[in-house]
Amino acid sequence: MKLAAITLDLDDTLWPIMPVMDRAEQALQEWLEVRCPEVAQALPVPKMRALRDQVFAEHPELGHDFTALRKLCLRAALLPHGYGEREVEEGFEVFYAARNRVELYPEVGNALERLARRAPLVSLSNGNACLVRIGLSGHFRGQVTARAHGAAKPAASIFHAACAIAGAEPARTLHVGDHPEQDVTGALNAGLAAAWIDREGQGWQLPSPPPRTFACLAGLAEYVEGL
Ligand SMILES: [Mg+2]
CATH class of the missing domain: 3.40.50.1000 (HAD superfamily/HAD-like)
Structure with missing residues (x-):
């Protein structure tokens, strides 16, 4: 050739991606505990994972776009507690920064x-x-x-x-x-x-x-x- x-x-x-995702989920959880404590309490990491699985399953059309899917998860987690797009973007940045610490x-x-x-x-x-x-x-x-x-x-x-x-x-x-x-x-x-x-x-x-x-x-x- x-x-x-x-x-x-x-x-x-x-x-390896698994340890990176584990750390990113943990970083997001720690950020939520400070910034949106009701959300951290309602959605500890296992429940946040279940929410992620549910959101991913509901949006097969976004299967190529993990950024969009993650933001949808954050909206589903944050909006019911009165938070808005600002917290969604901040939370995503916390997750994404950790996701790139490989x-x-x-x-x-x-x-x-x-x-x-x-x-x-x-x-x-x-x-x-x-x-x-x-x-x-x-x-x-x-x-x-x-x-x-x-x-x-x-x-x-x-x-x-x-x-x-x-x-x-x-x-x-x-x-x-x-x-x-x-x-x-x-x-x-x-x-x-x-x-x-x-x-x-x-x-x-x-x-x-x-x-x-x-x-x-x-x-x-x-x-x-x-x-
Ligand atoms: Mg691969």
Whole structure:
């Protein structure tokens, strides 16, 4: 393959997302305790999670836009207690700031440098992480989010949008991610090459042939340098 660009998933590919979401929920709860104590009392973290699940289920049309969904959750939590858009925006900012305090997997900083020397990198995420806030934007030519694009992986259109930003044909673009359907199957269906990051060693479970698989980004960087 003549490599022209690399598109990279973010959550669970560059950093683990579960601890980040736990900390973001906790930060929001602590903010509520100070700013909107009745809400904190009525909706401790487990109840806030249940509300989130309910709001997400009621708005499948916003499945690509976690920012809009989170704000809907905050409205559902805050408005019945007499709070308004100001508190919704403040609460979202508390959550979003914590959501962008990620801890990279140990090899990622070095691997991104190696990958970026080989081809332009474009991030391609269904989540709403901000590479500028995280401090990684210097490695990337551009950032594509499902929220900005209007559709989520595995839609072919979002892969093509990332290729366009990189100025590369899909056939010469390698997409890298942890999710079998959203990342691997989606990329292949959009005409890209795909590499799967299987950190847990779970093995390929889909009926399709197993993709090129790496346990972490160091192995991927070595592979890409050999292309
Ligand atoms: Mg992911």
